[in-house]
Amino acid sequence: MNVSRPSVHPVEAPPQTAQNVPRARMKDIQGMPGTCGGFALRLFQFIFAVISLLVMASTSDFASASAFCYLVVAVSLQSLWSFSLAVVDLYAILVRRSLRNCRVVSFFTIGDGITSTLTFAAACASAGITVLIGNDLNKCAINHCTRFETATAMAFMSWFSVSPSFLLNFWSLASR
DSSP states (O other): OOOOOOOOOOOOOOOSSSSSOOOOOOOOOBBTTHHHHHHHHHHHHHHHHHHHHHHHHSSSSGSSSSHHHHHHHHHHHHHHHHHHHHHHHHHHHHTTTOOOHHHHHHHHHHHHHHHHHHHHHHHHHHHHHHHHHISSSSTTTTTTHHHHHHHHHHHHHHHHHHHHHHHHHHHHHOOO
16 A cells, blocks of 8 residues: 655745835835925925915006916915915824825825916916016016016926925825
8 A cells, every 4th residue: 555645845935026026115205295394395385375476466457467367376276285285294294194195195296286287387477478568568667577577486486396296296106
């Protein structure tokens, strides 16, 4: 009679390949949601947008050009968005919570993308009208060219401070 006996044979572990290597979680980089750098960027976005809004609203004839009206609407939206996210960032910093949830980062990314595009387009349109009034028509004496230029510059500064937030959030989503 032939009896089989169980035997244990050592098995080699499969070699590590790019497919089965565990992915390390990316550290919180300053500028991302819930970090001090992210909070600072949100404050700068808010401050520049509010300055642009206040300077443009202080002129009596900003409604004479649709680009200036568009700038007022865009920086108003930018200031509301930036202030809201600054409050969220401040809360996350104070309670030491990470805002690395995929849905939260997606929400931040989409909102930053929309508001930054609107602010940039409004700033470009306002810059074009300001150049038209100042250089081409030579009507700065009867218009508020310096105020228009200041409001446009502040809108560009707000856009410059939104861009790192958007890019870092987008990169965070793309690297998942």
